[in-house]
Structure formats: C-alpha cells, structure tokens
Amino acid sequence: MSTAAHADSHDDHDHKPHGWRRWVYATNHKDIGTMYLVFSGCMFFVGGMFAEGIRAELFKPGMQLFDPQFFNSLTTMHGLVMIFGVIMPSFVGLANWMIPMQVGAPDMALPRLNNFSFWILPFAFTLLLSSFFVPGGAPAGGWTMYPPLTLQTGASFPMLIFSIHLMGASSILGAINVIVTIMNMRAPGMTLLKMPMFVWSWLITAYLLIAVMPVLAGAVTMQLTDHYFGTTFFTAAGGGDPVMFQHIFWFFGHPEVYIMILPAFGIVSEIIPTFSRKPLFGYEAMVYAIASIAFLSFIVWAHHMFTVGMPLAAQLFFMLSTMLIAVPTGVKIFNWAATMWHGSLSFEPPMLFALAFVFLFSIGGFSGLMLAMVPADYQYQDTYFVVAHFHYVLVTGALFGIMAAIYYWLPKWTGHMYDLKLGTWHFWLSTIFVNVLFFPQHFLGLAGMPRRIPDYAVQFTDWNMVSSIGAFGFGLSQFLFLYLIIKCVRGGVRADSRVWEGAHGLEWELTSPPPFHSWSTPPSAAVIAHGAEH
Amino acid sequence: MSNASTASSQYYVPHGSPWPIRGSLALFVMMAGAVAWFNEWAGGWAFLPGIVLLAYLFFGWFSTVIDENQHGIYNLQVDRSFRMGMMWFIFSEVMFFAAFFGALFYARVLVVPWLGGQGTKVFTNLELWPGYEGMWPTNGPGHVGGHADSTFSTIAAFGIPALNTAILLTSGLTVTIAHHALRAGQRGKLTLFLALTFLLGFTFVGFQAHEYGEAYRQLGLKLSTGIYGSTFFMLTGFHGLHVTIGAIMLLVIWLRVVRGHFTPERHFAFEAVAWYWHFVDVVWLGLFIFVYWL
Numbered sequence: 001m002s003t004a005a006h007a008d009s010h011d012d013h014d015h016k017p018h019g020w021r022r023w024v025y026a027t028n029h030k031d032i033g034t035m036y037l038v039f040s041g042c043m044f045f046v047g048g049m050f051a052e053g054i055r056a057e058l059f060k061p062g063m064q065l066f067d068p069q070f071f072n073s074l075t076t077m078h079g080l081v082m083i084f085g086v087i088m089p090s091f092v093g094l095a096n097w098m099i100p101m102q103v104g105a106p107d108m109a110l111p112r113l114n115n116f117s118f119w120i121l122p123f124a125f126t127l128l129l130s131s132f133f134v135p136g137g138a139p140a141g142g143w144t145m146y147p148p149l150t151l152q153t154g155a156s157f158p159m160l161i162f163s164i165h166l167m168g169a170s171s172i173l174g175a176i177n178v179i180v181t182i183m184n185m186r187a188p189g190m191t192l193l194k195m196p197m198f199v200w201s202w203l204i205t206a207y208l209l210i211a212v213m214p215v216l217a218g219a220v221t222m223q224l225t226d227h228y229f230g231t232t233f234f235t236a237a238g239g240g241d242p243v244m245f246q247h248i249f250w251f252f253g254h255p256e257v258y259i260m261i262l263p264a265f266g267i268v269s270e271i272i273p274t275f276s277r278k279p280l281f282g283y284e285a286m287v288y289a290i291a292s293i294a295f296l297s298f299i300v301w302a303h304h305m306f307t308v309g310m311p312l313a314a315q316l317f318f319m320l321s322t323m324l325i326a327v328p329t330g331v332k333i334f335n336w337a338a339t340m341w342h343g344s345l346s347f348e349p350p351m352l353f354a355l356a357f358v359f360l361f362s363i364g365g366f367s368g369l370m371l372a373m374v375p376a377d378y379q380y381q382d383t384y385f386v387v388a389h390f391h392y393v394l395v396t397g398a399l400f401g402i403m404a405a406i407y408y409w410l411p412k413w414t415g416h417m418y419d420l421k422l423g424t425w426h427f428w429l430s431t432i433f434v435n436v437l438f439f440p441q442h443f444l445g446l447a448g449m450p451r452r453i454p455d456y457a458v459q460f461t462d463w464n465m466v467s468s469i470g471a472f473g474f475g476l477s478q479f480l481f482l483y484l485i486i487k488c489v490r491g492g493v494r495a496d497s498r499v500w501e502g503a504h505g506l507e508w509e510l511t512s513p514p515p516f517h518s519w520s521t522p523p524s525a526a527v528i529a530h531g532a533e534h
Numbered sequence: 535m536s537n538a539s540t541a542s543s544q545y546y547v548p549h550g551s552p553w554p555i556r557g558s559l560a561l562f563v564m565m566a567g568a569v570a571w572f573n574e575w576a577g578g579w580a581f582l583p584g585i586v587l588l589a590y591l592f593f594g595w596f597s598t599v600i601d602e603n604q605h606g607i608y609n610l611q612v613d614r615s616f617r618m619g620m621m622w623f624i625f626s627e628v629m630f631f632a633a634f635f636g637a638l639f640y641a642r643v644l645v646v647p648w649l650g651g652q653g654t655k656v657f658t659n660l661e662l663w664p665g666y667e668g669m670w671p672t673n674g675p676g677h678v679g680g681h682a683d684s685t686f687s688t689i690a691a692f693g694i695p696a697l698n699t700a701i702l703l704t705s706g707l708t709v710t711i712a713h714h715a716l717r718a719g720q721r722g723k724l725t726l727f728l729a730l731t732f733l734l735g736f737t738f739v740g741f742q743a744h745e746y747g748e749a750y751r752q753l754g755l756k757l758s759t760g761i762y763g764s765t766f767f768m769l770t771g772f773h774g775l776h777v778t779i780g781a782i783m784l785l786v787i788w789l790r791v792v793r794g795h796f797t798p799e800r801h802f803a804f805e806a807v808a809w810y811w812h813f814v815d816v817v818w819l820g821l822f823i824f825v826y827w828l
Binding site for chain 1: 547548549550551552553554555557558562566568569611614615616618627629630631632633636644645646648653654662672674676678756758761762764
C-alpha cells in the first residue's frame with residue numbers, strides 16, 4: 001500500500017466526523033443504518049396517520065370525515081408509505097447495522113453507494129407526499145396502480161411514477177451493497193453456512209430485490225408512456241391489455257411480499273434460539289427453506305388475480321404452485337417450535353414479539369392458503385378478508401419482526417438497556433389491539449364487505465367499530481414504543497457486550513455500543529468460534 | 535497506531551463524501567422537472583437542470599473515484615467489491631429489459647390472439663371487436679396510430695437491423711481484442727481497438743436514428759402505433775439509450791487509456807465497461823430475433 005493511501009484511510013479509523021457532515025456525507029454503516037431506521041420510524045407515523053384516518057371514517061356507516069376521493073388517496077398512500085417507506089427501509093436499516101457486525105467486516109462494501117441509497121429516499125417521499133397538494137390530490141387508484149383507473153390520476157400521476165422510480169433505484173443500490181458485503185467482506189473463516197440466519201435471509205432478499213425492482217420500474221414506465229406518449233400497452237383498442245399490467249406488476253409484487261417477510265424470518269431465527277438457550281433447530285433446512293420460498297415467489301404471481309379471466313390451466317398452475325409455498329414455510333414454523341422444545345425459555349420483549357410473530361404470521365399464512373384456492377378466492381377477492389390476510393402477514397409478520405429486532409439489538413446499538421417493563425407493556429398492548437383491529441376484518445370480508453370503500457352497508461357496523469377501536473389502541477400504543485426508544489438512546493443502565501445471556505453471533509463479541517468501525521481487523525477464528533458457541 | 539495501519543492495509547473505508555447527497559438532489563431536480571413538464575406547468579426545458587446536475591454528478595463522482603484509484607488507495611478487496619457491484623447492476627438492467635420483453639411476448643402470444651377470438655375468447659371478438667383477425671404485427675383492433683389510414687409497415691430485419699447486428703457483434707470482438715492487448719501490455723493496439731469499439735457503437739446509434747426517421751416519415755411506425763409501435767420503440771429505444779451510454783463510457787475509458795491509466799493487472803473500469811458492452815450486445819441479439827426477425 002502506498003503512503004497516500006495510508007494517510008487517507010487513517011483519518012477515518014481514528015476519529016469520527018462531527019456535525020451535519022457526519023450524517024449528510026456519511027459513509028459509516030451504523031450512521032446510515034440509524035438514518036434508515038429514523039426515516040422509517042417517521043414514515044411509520046405518517047402512514048399510521050393515514051390508517052387512523054381510514055379507520056375513523058369507517059367507524060360507522062355513512063360519510064363522516066372525508067370525501068370519497070380523499071379516502072381513496074388515504075388507502076393508496078397508506079399502502080405506498082408503509083411498504084416503500086416503512087417496512088423496506090427499516091429492514092435495510094437493520095441490514096446496515098447488523099450485517100457488517102455479524103460477518104466480521106468493518107463496514108458495508110460500498111459505503112458511498114450506501115449513503116446514496118439512503119438519501120434518495122427522503123427526496124422520493126417528498127415527491128410522493130407533496131402530491132396531496134397538487135390539483136386532483138394524491139394518487140387514489142390503489143397502491144397496485146392498476147390501469148385504466150390509475151391513468152385517470154390528476155397532476156400527481158407523474159409524481160407517483162417518478163417516486164416509484166426513485167424508491168426502486170434506492171432499493172436496487174441497497175441490495176447490491178448487501179450482496180457484495182456478504183460475498184466479499186466476510187471475515188476469513190466465516191463460511192456461508194456459518195453465517196447467522198439474519199444475514200442469510202438478507203442475502204436472499206437482496207437477490208429478490210435486484211430481480212424484481214427493475215420489473216416494477218418497467219411496469220410504471222409503461223404506464224407513464226401510455227399516459228403521455230400514446231403507447232397502448234394497457235389499452236385493448238391498440239392491442240394491449242390492462243390485465244398485462246397486473247401480470248407485470250405482480251411478477252414484481254409477489255417476490256416483493258417475500259422481500260418484506262424474509263428478513264423478519266431471519267430476525268426471528270436469531271431471537272428464538274437466544275431466549276430458548278438452544279441452537280437453532282435445523283439451521284441448514286432453514287437456509288434451504290428461505291431459498292425455496294424465494295424461488296417459488298417467482299412462479300406464483302397470478303394468484304393475486306384469479307378473477308381476471310385467466311385460462312383454467314393457468315389458474316390451476318398458480319393455485320398449486322402457491323400451495324407449495326406452505327411446505328418450506330411449514331419447515332420454518334416447525335423448526336422454530338422445535339428450537340423452543342425443551343429449551344430454557346424466558347420472555348423478554350424481543351422473545352415476546354418473536355413468539356407473537358410465529359403465531360400471528362401463521363394465521364396470515366393460513367388465510368393465505370384459503371385465498372390460494374381458486375374457487376374460494378372467487379368469493380374472497382377484493383373483500384376485507386384479503387385486507388385481514390395481508391395485514392396479519394405485514395403487521396404482525398413484518399412489522400412485529402422489525403419491532404422484535406429493535407428490542408433485540410437496541411441495547412447493542414445504544415449501550416443502554418431499555419425499560420423491560422415498558423417494553424412488555426408495549427408488547428401486550430400492541431398484540432391485543434392489533435388482533436382487535438384485524439381479526440374482525442376476516443368476518444367482515446367473509447360477510448361480503450368490499451375493500452377500498454369509504455362507506456358500507458349497516459350490517460357491517462359492529463365489527464367495523466370494533467376494528468376501529470383496535471386501530472386507535474394500536475396507534476396510541478406505538479407512542480409508548482417511541483418513548484421507550486428515545487429514553488433508551490438518552491441513557492439508562494449500561495448494557496454489557498453480550499446483552500442477552502443466550503445470545504450468539506459475532507455482533508455480541510463487540511462492545512455495546514460497538515466501535516465506530518465495527519471490525520477494523522477481521523475477527524480471528526477463535527473469536528468466530530466463541531461467538532458461535534454461545 | 536500500528537494496529538490502525540494494519541487495519542488500513544486490510545480494509546479500506548472511504549471518508550465521507552458529498553457526492554451521494556448531490557446525486558440524490560440531482561435525481562430529485564430531474565424528476566421534479568419532469569413532473570412540471572408532463573403536467574404542463576413548464577416547458578420541456580424544466581427537465582434540463584436535472585440532466586445538467588446529473589452529468590455534473592457523474593463527472594465529479596467518477597473523477598473522485600478515478601483519482602483515488604490512481605493514487606493506489608484501493609486494495610484488491612475494493613476491486614472485488616466494484617466488480618461484484620457492477621455485475622449485479624448489469625443483472626438489474628437485464629431484469630428491466632425482461633419487463634419489456636415480457637410485455638412483448640404476453641401481447642403477441644396471448645392478448646392479440648384473444649382479441650382475435652382465439653381460445654375461449656370468441657365473444658370478446660364477436661361483441662367487442664368484430665372482424666379483427668388478431669395477427670401480428672398489429673396496431674390493435676382499434677387501429678391506433680400509423681398513417682392517416684391507420685396502416686403501417688414494419689422494418690425489414692435483413693436491412694439496416696442486420697447491418698447493425700454485424701456492427702455490434704464486431705464491436706464485441708474489437709473490445710475483446712483491446713482487452714487482450716491491455717493484458718499483454720500492447721498499448722498501441724489497445725488504443726486502436728478501443729477507439730474502433732466506440733466508433734462502431736456511435737455508428738450503430740447513427741443507423742438506429744436513421745431507421746427511426748424512416749419509420750416515422752415513411753412507414754407510419756410510431757411510438758403511438760398500437761402495441762407493435764409501443765413494444766418496438768420502447769424496446770429498441772431503451773436499448774439505443776443503453777448503447778449510447780455504453781459508447782460514452784467506452785469513450786471515457788479510451789480517454790483514460792490515452793492518459794496512461796490501467797495496468798495489465800488492474801483495470802476494473804475497463805472490464806466493467808466491457809461487460810456492460812457485452813450486455814448491450816446480448817440484448818440486441820434478443821431484439822433482432824424477437825422484434826425484427828420473427
């Protein structure tokens with residue numbers, strides 16, 4: 001190495017930058033991870049506000065608060081913000097924080113690209129959220145953006161399309177960084193099948209992201225040219241087909257569903273062994289299960305559109321391939337259960353959230369199986385049953401996974417133990433209210449209440465009221481979470497480096513909080529072995 | 535300190551950089567400009583500031599990286615990271631084209647025959663589009679776009695497109711010859727064949743532009759000519775854009791060669807551009823076969 005290099009890279013190892021430059025010019029994986037998490041936390045409250053608006057309007061039949069167009073904007077923006085602004089960025093934030101520490105690296109492989117991926121997001125959401133203030137209001141055609149409805153969006157149409165492009169670019173760059181970090185930055189001795197499950201789940205998620213985000217970009221680009229340049233991709237008169245958009249969209253959309261759940265699988269696979277004080281049951285089977293789920297995610301997309309009039313053979317194929325997913329998913333659920341079997345369990349907040357994940361995600365999985373059956377789906381399609389289903393997998397699945405991760409690693413990040421009692425309160429309030437919120441929606445759906453409407457027939461009133469009460473309770477409980485995090489960041493009992501006695505993995509071999517550059521020298525084989533043993 | 539210096543020879547973590555935030559800002563200005571343009575709040579000029587900023591970004595960011603590289607800051611691990619990053623970036627590009635190829639196949643194999651009444655779609659045809667044959671190429675049962683009488687013709691595969699195929703394949707060969715020359719330390723041969731490569735690239739773009747001109751003026755084949763025009767221009771257009779970008783990248787690499795950059799062992803940028811060029815080449819083969827020929 002030349003002397004120039006020596007001098008240059010020295011700066012970074014010895015002191016960290018200060019002031020606004022530390023964040024805006026950041027190249028540190030922890031700083032960027034923190035920014036991702038703070039950003040998604042803000043978006044969580046923005047998207048949550050939209051959700052509370054929806055539930056307030058639906059508290060009783062008739063029009064209360066909003067005009068229907070604005071209500072539709074709320075459902076559309078709620079979906080977009082929660083998916084692209086909360087779940088995805090918070091998983092990327094967790095990846096940023098944890099992957100370098102877990103594989104024994106000093107940082108992400110491409111730190112500047114990492115910063116770029118993050119900073120695209122606030123701009124993308126500025127573009128998207130400001131669409132509320134242009135003529136015609138925010139997009140109201142649903143987050144799935146089906147033509148021809150979405151082509152009728154007002155001035156916010158190009159804002160929607162371009163913000164999707166930006167979010168896609170951010171995700172692709174972030175995913176490239178994750179793959180390169182995992183493939184190139186692992187410490188010597190950290191072989192692929194020694195990697196923690198969180199790292200494995202993110203590796204596979206990153207492949208999915210790179211494969212499907214460009215397809216979404218293509219789909220919305222076709223919408224853009226259909227709208228402004230006279231192409232007819234989605235117009236039958238010109239030889240196109242609106243259903244074609246649904247195919248392209250869901251070719252992205254279904255892997256996207258797994259992009260939002262696989263990292264949560266990884267998190268739960270870290271937490272359950274820790275608090276069961278036993279190694280993960282069937283580690284390799286878990287890896288192969290994630291890989292099979294990822295593979296299958298590419299060949300099931302049309303189960304989102306059974307009622308569009310596909311040929312029978314296609315419906316059968318997509319029904320059967322969808323049901324096949326239950327097999328690797330079952331492997332995961334049973335392996336988590338087997339990990340706990342005869343374990344010495346304790347129930348700190350991360351474990352509580354992980355356990356709730358296993359139970360409640362399974363409910364979402366089972367309703368998914370019901371929806372996978374073509375004849376049954378003809379009944380459930382576009383009802384609140386679907387809404388209940390995907391909120392069970394996304395809220396009590398993905399979001400609970402994220403909360404579990406925050407409770408698990410927050411003491412490692414801040415160096416302070418948080419208020420366990422408050423965390424337990426947050427858990428029980430969230431879990432009870434989230435079920436009050438979403439479980440009745442199954443009944444509403446089976447009784448025939450359609451989704452995406454601001455008003456409904458009076459016989460649906462009772463369960464809607466129950467659901468809305470659950471929504472208000474769930475929303476309010478999250479302020480407890482916010483308070484707990486802020487309190488923990490500001491101070492508290494010092495956390496030791498291992499934090500949880502049953503924890504294992506390289507991140508626990510570093511101090512709490514960890515040094516600015518995680519592993520400035522690669523951990524030795526002994527350290528890796530020590531980390532794995534625990 | 536000795537520890538830290540071992541660390542710096544083990545790992546390289548770059549210092550903070552203003553380029554990412556400038557890049558995000560450039561993208562935002564570009565997108566906001568496009569929004570203003572499409573909503574007719576402003577003219578097409580609104581798109582320009584973003585383009586200028588983006589060009590400045592690429593120039594500045596890459597200059598910084600090239601400069602650092604020339605000072606020997608990057609170790610082999612960084613080199614590997616760059617390589618992997620580029621490969622996965624190209625894969626994402628492949629998937630972007632896959633969306634448009636998917637649209638082409640879906641429209642051609644399913645939608646158009648269905649509109650023509652095939653399979654179980656007899657009544658679609660009888661009720662909605664009576665008399666429509668559903669044959670490819672088509673501008674749809676509504677005869678959208680084309681000449682004044684809604685007809686249009688397609689570009690014959692074995693004219694300019696075949697010539698363009700030969701040009702791109704040859705450029706793939708010349709860039710490989712240049713690569714071998716670089717590895718053998720034959721700088722003269724490298725400079726010559728790399729120059730040939732980007733000249734062939736720009737020639738391709740020139741022919742393509744000429745072909746577009748003919749399509750618009752004489753054949754009635756436009757972006758708005760139904761599904762054929764849509765798939766034709768979106769696929770060949772995005773490909774043409776990528777060839778243009780690739781040729782500019784080759785030109786930049788050539789300028790760096792002239793300035794004496796790259797060694798027989800270390801020349802990541804050269805290889806990245808060469809991979810990109812081969813990717814553009816392969817996409818073209820798909821286009822030639824499925825868009826022009828079959």
